[in-house]
Amino acid sequence: MSAKEINTRELNARDLTRQLEGYALTTAEILYRLPDHPSLLQTYIWQDYDLNPEFPNLRRFLDFWQSNLDGKLFKVSVCQKRLVSATEVNMLTADYRLN
Numbered sequence: 001m002s003a004k005e006i007n008t009r010e011l012n013a014r015d016l017t018r019q020l021e022g023y024a025l026t027t028a029e030i031l032y033r034l035p036d037h038p039s040l041l042q043t044y045i046w047q048d049y050d051l052n053p054e055f056p057n058l059r060r061f062l063d064f065w066q067s068n069l070d071g072k073l074f075k076v077s078v079c080q081k082r083l084v085s086a087t088e089v090n091m092l093t094a095d096y097r098l099n
Contacts, residue, residue, distance in 0.1 A: 018049050024082040026050035028058055031077075035070035042071065052080055 030044040050057040055078065066073065 015049065019082070023049040023051055024080045026052075026055065026058060026078060026080045029077045030062075030065075030073065031075040032065075032071035032073050038072070041074055050080070 026048060028046045030046060031041050032044065034040045034042055046058065046061060048057050048061075058076075058078065062073065062076065065071075
C-alpha cells in the first residue's frame with residue numbers, strides 16, 4: 001500500500017469522525033470589494049466541515065480575512081449539508097472473513 005493510499009484512508013477516517021461529532025459540510029459564498037476598484041464585487045467560495053450555528057472554522061477564516069487581506073467583506077452566504085448522522089451508522093457485532 002502506498003503512502004498516498006494510507007494518507008487518503010486517514011483523511012477519510014478523520015472526516016467520518018468529525019461528521020459523527022456533529023460537523024457538517026459547510027459552504028460559504030463570500031462577496032468582497034476589490035481593493036483597487038471598491039465599486040466592483042468579487043466572489044470567493046470557502047468549504048470545510050463546521051459546526052452549526054456557531055461556525056467556528058468559518059469565523060476563524062473570516063477573522064483572518066479581515067485582519068490580513070485588503071478586500072473588504074460585503075456579504076457572506078452560508079449553507080450546510082449534514083452528510084452522515086449518528087443514526088445512519090450501524091455498528092457491526094461480528095466481522096466474518098472468507099479466505
